[in-house]
Amino acid sequence: MKINSHYTDLSTHYLFHDIDLRVKEYLAHHPDEHLLRMGVGDVTRPLPRVIVEAMSSAAEELAHEDTFRGYGPENGYEWLQQCIIDHDFKPRGIEFQPNEIFIGEGAGSDLGNLSELFASDNTVAIPDPTYPAYVDANMMAGRKIVLLPCLKENNFVPERPEEKVDIIYLCFPNNPTGAVLTHEQLRLWVDYARNNHSIIIFDAAYEAYISSPDTPHSIYEIEGAKEVAVEVHSFSKSAGFTSVRCGYTVVPYDTGLQAMWMRRQCTKYNGTAYVSQRAAQATYTPEGRAAVITNVAYYLQTARMIREGLQEAGLQVFGGINAPYIWCATPNGMGSWDFFDLLLNRCKTTCTPGVGFGPSGEGYVRFSAFSRRDDVLRALERIHTDLSL
Numbered sequence: 001m002k003i004n005s006h007y008t009d010l011s012t013h014y015l016f017h018d019i020d021l022r023v024k025e026y027l028a029h030h031p032d033e034h035l036l037r038m039g040v041g042d043v044t045r046p047l048p049r050v051i052v053e054a055m056s057s058a059a060e061e062l063a064h065e066d067t068f069r070g071y072g073p074e075n076g077y078e079w080l081q082q083c084i085i086d087h088d089f090k091p092r093g094i095e096f097q098p099n100e101i102f103i104g105e106g107a108g109s110d111l112g113n114l115s116e117l118f119a120s121d122n123t124v125a126i127p128d129p130t131y132p133a134y135v136d137a138n139m140m141a142g143r144k145i146v147l148l149p150c151l152k153e154n155n156f157v158p159e160r161p162e163e164k165v166d167i168i169y170l171c172f173p174n175n176p177t178g179a180v181l182t183h184e185q186l187r188l189w190v191d192y193a194r195n196n197h198s199i200i201i202f203d204a205a206y207e208a209y210i211s212s213p214d215t216p217h218s219i220y221e222i223e224g225a226k227e228v229a230v231e232v233h234s235f236s237k238s239a240g241f242t243s244v245r246c247g248y249t250v251v252p253y254d255t256g257l258q259a260m261w262m263r264r265q266c267t268k269y270n271g272t273a274y275v276s277q278r279a280a281q282a283t284y285t286p287e288g289r290a291a292v293i294t295n296v297a298y299y300l301q302t303a304r305m306i307r308e309g310l311q312e313a314g315l316q317v318f319g320g321i322n323a324p325y326i327w328c329a330t331p332n333g334m335g336s337w338d339f340f341d342l343l344l345n346r347c348k349t350t351c352t353p354g355v356g357f358g359p360s361g362e363g364y365v366r367f368s369a370f371s372r373r374d375d376v377l378r379a380l381e382r383i384h385t386d387l388s389l
């Protein structure tokens with residue numbers, strides 16, 4: 001047996017594991033300290049009642065002979081596909097057939113698995129800093145990766161590479177920078193993909209957080225995108241589904257990939273839990289939509305407090321308007337991990353070191369609006385009084 005040696009190319013440390021180690025060490029020396037956690041990457045608000053009720057009644061159906069269900073369709077129930085088309089795309093003038101919408105267990109797995117459709121000698125472009133899964137999944141497959149630096153100088157918007165790339169990952173609103181693209185900026189990428197026969201994998205996990213008017217909610221708002229883009233959605237950050245598990249991926253017929261992806265899913269995936277699909281459907285009811293809006297508004301309000309609090313403390317911040325993340329430049333050119341340690345020791349507050357998201361994240365840290373409100377308020381006070389920049 002030979003192992004897949006590409007796994008040995010992966011960085012052995014996982015960012016959040018490294019953070020845990022430093023926090024544990026700190027707590028070993030300061031056992032009574034209450035740490036304020038501003039690095040939280042997972043949602044913290046409970047599920048809306050209407051969604052829990054949809055799951056309970058779906059579970060109850062499975063207990064009765066006449067309503068019991070076994071395997072569902074591999075790519076999801078048509079009632080959910082149609083619901084997605086009617087609510088997420090039709091109002092923006094975008095049309096899809098139900099078979100172009102693939103219901104899955106969340107964006108995380110599809111974002112990596114989609115790369116199976118492409119040969120291993122393709123070159124992959126990934127904005128830097130980035131959600132780590134795109135890099136790792138493509139490294140596991142042995143693909144060449146080109147990082148596209150996203151810096152203050154380019155407003156954290158990646159520029160098109162000079163060399164030809166085949167697969168492009170884009171995530172807007174962005175994790176970790178909170179940046180968004182305008183229609184015009186997104187159009188340049190769609191045109192690039194059309195001219196170079198590339199494919200764009202568009203991660204729309206934070207679509208629900210868009211609050212600026214000229215920001216595209218879907219890449220399919222751009223003409224021609226159906227030929228060159230696959231779009232991945234998640235209910236995790238909008239409706240709090242990180243434990244429920246449900247998302248969907250749009251693979252348009254025009255990409256020429258729909259049949260391949262269908263084949264892949266039928267072979268390797270036997271469908272998303274019925275209970276989770278009913279939960280997802282409930283997010284589209286009037287009460288469900290209202291609950292999602294309330295949830296997102298709460299996190300965005302926390303984001304605003306973080307933005308303003310950090311600014312008042314003299315820090316330079318980005319993002320946090322169309323995303324639950326605030327990207328903060330470290331003071332005086334300090335390294336990401338040094339600033340992490342300073343914040344931990346002086347303010348008893350944790351954040352996420354930017355360099356953990358890629359080399360261009362050096363000199364930044366990420367604050368998360370998924371943090372508890374009382375932690376945020378106390379942390380901002382301490383940053384204001386104890387950081388003394």
Ligand SMILES: *Cc1c(COP(=O)(O)O)cnc(C)c1O
Nearest residue numbers: 106107108131175205234236247
């Ligand atoms: C949280 C997150 C996801 C998704 O998650 P699932 O829970 O797997 O749906 C996808 N992309 C980004 C950038 C994320 O931050």
